Amino acid sequence: MQKAVWGRAFVYQMLDLHQLTVEAAGYGLLWNEVRGRLQALTARQVEFDPAGPVSGFLTTLAEDLRSSMMPFPDGGAEKVCSPMLDDIERLLADAGRLRNDPLQTLFTDTLRAAAGAYRACGLPLPDDMVTAVEVSFDHQSAPVDSALPIQVIATTRLGDTPSGVSAHVDIVVSPTYLDELTVFALPYVLLHECVCHVFQGPWGPGRIQADADSRFAEGWMDHIAYTVACDQARALAGGKPASSLSAVPRPGALREAADQVHRARHQPHPRDRAWAARAMGVRAARNLAELMTRLPELAGRPVEAAAAFRRLSLRLNVSEFSNTQRDLFVAAVHKATLARTEHGLVVQLRRYLERDDLVHLVEGTVKLFT
Structure with a gap:
């Protein structure tokens, strides 16, 4: 199993790097052939699990991928495909020398x-x-x-x-x-x-x-x-x-x-009943992050606004608030930014930026709708 994971993971990197170059030159079929060969060889490794070190498997994999393209159909194919195969060979050789998974x-x-x-x-x-x-x-x-x-x-x-x-x-x-x-x-x-x-x-x-x-x-x-x-x-x-x-x-x-x-x-899925809750959380987070960029304290400073929002979020994740209280805060932010921004949320957020009081922000935001 481990050999197959290593082989696919590293070869995929090189295939990704070279794909557009090979495709643009008109040799996409050859790229697909290498990818298909990779999947077949690693699937065989999973099924039969032959003995031997990882390094040996990766070396053989590089050789097999190269041989699957030989001979090149023409000089153009050799020109664009050889660098890809060379990179695959070098990367798998380096991976074979790794001491840690x-x-x-x-x-x-x-x-x-x-x-x-x-x-x-x-x-x-x-x-x-x-x-x-x-x-x-x-x-x-x-x-x-x-x-x-x-x-x-x-x-x-x-x-x-x-x-x-x-x-x-x-x-x-x-x-x-x-x-x-x-x-x-x-x-x-x-x-x-x-x-x-x-x-x-x-x-x-x-x-x-x-x-x-x-x-x-x-x-x-x-x-x-x-x-x-x-x-x-x-x-x-x-x-x-x-x-x-x-x-x-x-x-x-x-x-x-x-x-x-x-x-x-956070997209709808017929077998996932939790998607809407996740979608509400993501939407609320994005809305509050965007709101912070428009506040007078942070307007025109998007990097600082993003940093302030991340700090607020991580502080809330490690706070004494319970999971239920955090979810109630998210629901309140979502409601306060759903159609138009509630002025009360703006007041709470500006006060938070002034006083750095997370407890007051969370409790005050939840009270907007209770």
Whole structure:
């Protein structure tokens, strides 16, 4: 299973990087042939699981992908396809020398990025809360049954004890059905778990898990996780293969995948009754973020407004407020910004910016409609 996941994940990066060049030159059929060959070889690995090191499998995979295109039909095909095959070969060779599982590395990097987002907002996230987080990876042969268009499921279980807080993140991947969207969406998917759930407050034993239809945890905070994922992708240099699932050669692929999966989370789905609650949370978050850019205190300073909104959201996620109270706040913001902006919400928000009083903001906003 592990070999197939590594093979697909890294080859998908190179196929993505070269796709438009190959397609524009008129050799899209060859690109599709390489992709099809990749899926067939990795599916065979999953089914029969032949023995041998990961490095050996990746080397053989690169050789087989190259041989599947030989001989080139003409000089033009060789000119545009050879760089792609060379990049695949180099990246798989580098991946074969990795000492750690790239999925584990990705989770560790994502956990640090999430902790960094909280600390950047002045929230003193304890080091032992980060180190107490555990992660497990599993595989399944059947396709993932999910309302989302990806072949991975990630869930967080809070496991607080009297001695401190902890969390366990379970990640299940379907190697046989692993596609490009899943690979490029992984940083965002894991950021959702870490930003929304792992570091949920209040930071003390006895935290209560938010429900799957929580407007705040699954909607509002998912919007925050999405913006963090986009910021992380924009910060990447790109261009050079790095045998990493986060530092991909075309960072735009991460933003595109995050956007597609983020939108899918709050789109109507016949088997997902919670989509409307998530949609309300996302809409309320976007509306309040946009409102903050129009307030006199932040007008003309979009970067500062975005930072202020993120800080407000993360503070609320770690606050003493219960999950129910957070959801009531989201519902009130949604109602106050649904058709036109209620003046009372503007007053509450401006007072928050002046006094930095989160309790007054939440309680005052909820009282607008009670």
